[in-house]
Amino acid sequence: MNREHLAKLIATYEKPSRKAVSTQLPVLKKPIILTRRFAKKVQNITNLKIARKKSAVFFVCVIARHQSVLLRKLGDSEERLQKNKITNLKRACEDLNGLIIKPRKIFSLWETIGQPTYHRGYVDGMLLANGKVVEGVGGGLCQLSNLLCWLLLHADTKIVERYHHSLDVFPDSGRVLPFGSGATCLYNFVDLKIKNSGKQPLQLKIWVTDKHLKAQLLSPEPAREKLSLQEKNHAFIKKGKKFFRYNEIWRTKKIEGKESGRELIFQNFAPVLYKINEKEIKGNGYEFFEIKI
Secondary structure, X not given: OOHHHHHHHHHHHHOOOOOOHHHHOHHHHHHHHHHHHHHHHHHHHOOOOEOOOEOOOOOOXXXXXXXXEOOOOOOOOOHHHHHHHHHHHHHHHHHHOOEEEOOOOEEEHHHHHOOOOOOOOOOEEEEEEOOEEEEEEXXXXXXXXXXXXXXXXXXXXXXXXXXXXOOEOOOOOOOOOOOOOOOOOEOOOEOOEEEEOOOOOEEEEEEEOOOEEEEEEEEOOOOOOEEEEEXXXXXXXXXXXXXXXXXXXXXXXXXXXXXXXXXXXXXXXEEEOOOOOHHHHHHOOOEEEEEOO
């Protein structure tokens, strides 16, 4: 772990080279969001590479599978909002289930499920805004984008667009996947887009049970390569009274059990907003650094 690299990340966070116009002039935030949404919608509509075809007949080979728990402790968030999240996940799965991503085609989360609105069956759920839990229509869909990001990276794919959570809001209560391995989403300009770089089409099979959001990534033929994701260099960094979190997600390719390649997929860095127990962090095996002011 490079201490100087971590110090630079913190310095950039504390004194960014530029600030967003919407941050400097909050009154412009809503018009900017609406303008960007319209521009992104036009861009997506005219993009012939985005996957849109669905089929009720599923491919026979399972390339990867994953599931995530529907209800878990997330700070002081209301249970009501988590239950509403399940309604939103079920609605989104209706549009995702059966989607086929042909070679060289691109999966787009928002272009597939569309805008979450009350009219389309979505309800208010938990959203994160500036590190705070708020209510909003379609809340909770980040669980879906997290799962899909992890799932699709277990095939021969390439990230076209992905944004990690800029803040570490909740402690690791019931966390299954590594920190920062998912993707945040905000209709429709904070999207998750992943390209099928392989030679075989891929298909999504996704559904909700009583306890889990479940998904499979399917293909008509078995994959020649086996891909897996690993976390490396997971650390907490303390500067003054503030804590930050850092890790890396690497993807390994194997053919017949022999490694054929390895690549860095994500490098995650975020301020921690919850209370940190230094002894507990060290006891769990995380690296811990303290940077002097």
